[in-house]
Amino acid sequence: MPPAFAELPAPDEEFAGRLLDAVEEGQVMTVTADVPEAAGRAVTAVLDERGRLAGAVRVAVREPGNRTAVIDALYAALLPGRHGRRPRLLSEAERAIDAQLVRRSRVILVAEDAHQLRSDGLRCLHGTWRAAEQHGRPLPLILTGTTRLTAVLDRPALDGLHIYARHHLHHG
Numbered sequence: 001m002p003p004a005f006a007e008l009p010a011p012d013e014e015f016a017g018r019l020l021d022a023v024e025e026g027q028v029m030t031v032t033a034d035v036p037e038a039a040g041r042a043v044t045a046v047l048d049e050r051g052r053l054a055g056a057v058r059v060a061v062r063e064p065g066n067r068t069a070v071i072d073a074l075y076a077a078l079l080p081g082r083h084g085r086r087p088r089l090l091s092e093a094e095r096a097i098d099a100q101l102v103r104r105s106r107v108i109l110v111a112e113d114a115h116q117l118r119s120d121g122l123r124c125l126h127g128t129w130r131a132a133e134q135h136g137r138p139l140p141l142i143l144t145g146t147t148r149l150t151a152v153l154d155r156p157a158l159d160g161l162h163i164y165a166r167h168h169l170h171h172g
Helices: 013-025 038-049 067-078 090-103 119-134 148-153
Strands: 028-033 056-060 108-112 141-146 165-168
Touching: 013 028, 013 038, 013 141, 013 165, 028 038, 028 148, 038 056, 038 108, 038 141, 056 067, 067 090, 067 119, 090 119, 108 119, 119 141, 141 148
Parallel strands: 028 141, 028 165, 056 108, 108 141
Antiparallel strands: none
């Protein structure tokens, strides 16, 4: 495994094309790398280079990576400070998140370190993606993390998650 400070190669055109297709189609994509920060940096580089970074909402979910932690992270990212603290009931917070996603134009949701999420946290992100899709507002969901994310998504509890594309970044 390369050290965390290793210089990473620029994202290739195949990766950029797959990422931009997922963004345009409003699909779920996983981006993995051996170095934890590499996947997130590659996604940021492509979105920035193609003028799409302004629409990106980065979500870093804290431990324990469950549904509550995902809702806390989404609420903080999408409704910062304007609405005070998150509603006590998770269902109310989810409705506020869904409403905010419907109001915003062309959001790209980037969930960093998704390999650390528990099954209920990943199902929550997928539910947010599905709710936006049902409102006719495609929501690209990019899950970034280490190669462990592949094994996490293979859990039987996550059988219903549809992944449009998977991409692993290789280091030279």
